[in-house]
Amino acid sequence: MVRFRRGPFDRSHRDEEDPFAHMLAPPSSESLEERERRLSAETEAQKRSDAIDEEINKQRMAERRETKHLRILLLGQSESGKSTTLKNFQLMNSPKAFRNERASWRAVVQLNVVRSIRLILNLMSEVNGRATPTPAMAHSSRPETPDFYGDHSVLGPELLKLKMRLAPLQQVEEALLKKLSPPGSADFEATHLAPVTNLPYSVRTGKFVREIAVHSNSQWKGAFTRLVTSVRTSMGSGADVDFTEDPNDPGYILNACAADMITLWNDPVIRSLLVAHNLRLEDKAGFFLDSLERVTALRYVPSDDDILRARLKTLGVSEHRFKFKNTGNMVSNDWRIFDVGGARSLRAAWAPYFDNMDAIIFLAPISGFDEVLTEDASINRLEDSVLLWKATVSNPLLKTAQTVLFLNKTDIFKAKLDAGIRFGQYVVSYADRANDYETASAYLRKKFAGIHKQHSPLPRMLYCHLTAVTDVQSTQHVLANVKDIVLRQALENTKLV
Ligand SMILES: Nc1nc2c(ncn2[C@@H]2O[C@H](COP(=O)(O)OP(=O)(O)OP(=O)(O)O)[C@@H](O)[C@H]2O)c(=O)[nH]1
Numbered sequence: 001m002v003r004f005r006r007g008p009f010d011r012s013h014r015d016e017e018d019p020f021a022h023m024l025a026p027p028s029s030e031s032l033e034e035r036e037r038r039l040s041a042e043t044e045a046q047k048r049s050d051a052i053d054e055e056i057n058k059q060r061m062a063e064r065r066e067t068k069h070l071r072i073l074l075l076g077q078s079e080s081g082k083s084t085t086l087k088n089f090q091l092m093n094s095p096k097a098f099r100n101e102r103a104s105w106r107a108v109v110q111l112n113v114v115r116s117i118r119l120i121l122n123l124m125s126e127v128n129g130r131a132t133p134t135p136a137m138a139h140s141s142r143p144e145t146p147d148f149y150g151d152h153s154v155l156g157p158e159l160l161k162l163k164m165r166l167a168p169l170q171q172v173e174e175a176l177l178k179k180l181s182p183p184g185s186a187d188f189e190a191t192h193l194a195p196v197t198n199l200p201y202s203v204r205t206g207k208f209v210r211e212i213a214v215h216s217n218s219q220w221k222g223a224f225t226r227l228v229t230s231v232r233t234s235m236g237s238g239a240d241v242d243f244t245e246d247p248n249d250p251g252y253i254l255n256a257c258a259a260d261m262i263t264l265w266n267d268p269v270i271r272s273l274l275v276a277h278n279l280r281l282e283d284k285a286g287f288f289l290d291s292l293e294r295v296t297a298l299r300y301v302p303s304d305d306d307i308l309r310a311r312l313k314t315l316g317v318s319e320h321r322f323k324f325k326n327t328g329n330m331v332s333n334d335w336r337i338f339d340v341g342g343a344r345s346l347r348a349a350w351a352p353y354f355d356n357m358d359a360i361i362f363l364a365p366i367s368g369f370d371e372v373l374t375e376d377a378s379i380n381r382l383e384d385s386v387l388l389w390k391a392t393v394s395n396p397l398l399k400t401a402q403t404v405l406f407l408n409k410t411d412i413f414k415a416k417l418d419a420g421i422r423f424g425q426y427v428v429s430y431a432d433r434a435n436d437y438e439t440a441s442a443y444l445r446k447k448f449a450g451i452h453k454q455h456s457p458l459p460r461m462l463y464c465h466l467t468a469v470t471d472v473q474s475t476q477h478v479l480a481n482v483k484d485i486v487l488r489q490a491l492e493n494t495k496l497v
């Protein structure tokens with residue numbers, strides 16, 4: 001019979017083959033007394049060995065607690081409010097550091113202002129272009145809208161002069177972009193807004209006008225280090241920050257254009273033109289036109305609220321580290337929060353971060369029910385959020401993560417419903433239910449919860465909040481709640497509860 005060796009732990013042959021077995025065996029002449037002494041010594045040795053093992057295990061556990069950080073991933077479409085939520089975390093955790101960065105955000109607010117004004121100027125150019133059709137336009141295949149020749153009559157000479165006087169804003173834009181991302185840096189292309197063109201408005205606002213964006217791992221705030229170090233009060237109003245020391249500060253031109261910008265924004269003709277073209281600037285990201293006097297002041301330093309409202313698109317994925325004080329030391333107080341770029345083309349970069357997340361915060365901006373995606377005008381924003389939510393909750397890599405849903409931008413959602421925009425016109429299944437905030441938000445809550453329940457690979461809780469993450473107070477409350485949920489789960493995971 002052929003015998004197979006079954007491996008190193010095959011006991012049937014061990015004694016014959018182990019060269020130490022013979023040496024370690026008790027002597028054959030061992031007396032009963034000697035045997036007892038030997039066994040007692042062996043028991044003692046075993047106890048010591050067990051104690052050492054236990055100590056090593058304890059150390060390992062402690063090390064694991066120290067190195068195992070709690071991980072939260074922020075997900076959602078572009079402009080859903082992920083980076084704004086991150087700013088709230090920063091404000092909650094280290095308000096001093098957050099406020100020390102005010103100087104950096106000043107340029108972003110200024111860029112936001114320029115962008116809003118440029119949207120108005122672009123619209124004026126288009127309307128003006130219609131007033132004096134070139135022969136090419138006259139033969140253009142572009143369908144004539146009923147107001148094709150009508151708009152020009154409303155743009156009087158005063159408005160046209162105003163438009164010319166605001167032309168230097170383009171220089172401001174260039175200067176600010178250079179500050180945020182110097183030429184040659186990886187961000188220059190991404191941050192660069194296209195110059196004002198004569199392309200039709202719909203085309204310019206679609207593909208050709210790039211949004212201000214900064215790569216998540218770039219050091220754009222570093223460009224402002226000199227200014228940051230000159231911020232002498234980190235908590236105060238920043239009144240003693242002197243930007244006027246810099247002769248090239250774009251704030252000079254912006255300040256000089258302030259009165260004209262205010263006149264333009266408050267002009268009733270411009271307002272009705274915006275309404276006629278369905279351009280609700282006040283709902284757009286980075287809207288500061290109602291605070292022009294304040295934000296164009298030479299010594300302007302953004303408030304907390306301004307920083308939360310400032311819009312800077314994220315490219316890539318960025319990791320942010322926090323040390324939160326926990327109750328007790330059962331779990332790590334080391335937190336990592338991951339902020340991703342939400343535009344469609346950037347979503348492929350998310351997947352490597354799905355593994356091992358303690359929680360995801362998914363932001364669905366419910367105010368987008370009547371809007372389309374900037375990157376793809378054929379897709380309704382709310383529909384995109386719903387599909388993204390479904391894909392997220394059904395992802396097997398995220399099955400053990402706690403799911404927190406923020407139905408965000410409730411302030412804009414409410415304002416739209418109050419203004420008479422009908423939810424049921426865009427969400428057919430809503431039919432003719434009441435067009436009020438309570439009914440519509442409850443409907444959305446139920447729909448998102450239904451998808452979560454139906455598509456989660458494992459049964460799990462859903463923590464859903466109606467949020468406006470630009471509102472610091474209510475958001476801090478919600479985030480404290482999220483922190484508790486993550487901590488509680490982490491404690492359960494360590495089987496210490
Ligand atoms: N009114 C209002 N504005 C909001 C709210 N949440 C975010 N915003 C604004 O919407 C804009 C977009 O928010 P971000 O946080 O930059 O969006 P994001 O999800 O990080 O977008 P990407 O970086 O492109 O993926 C910013 O100007 C915010 O201030 C909200 O609840 N209400």
Ligand SMILES: [Mg+2]
Pocket residue numbers: 082083084312313314339340341342
């Ligand atoms: Mg972002």
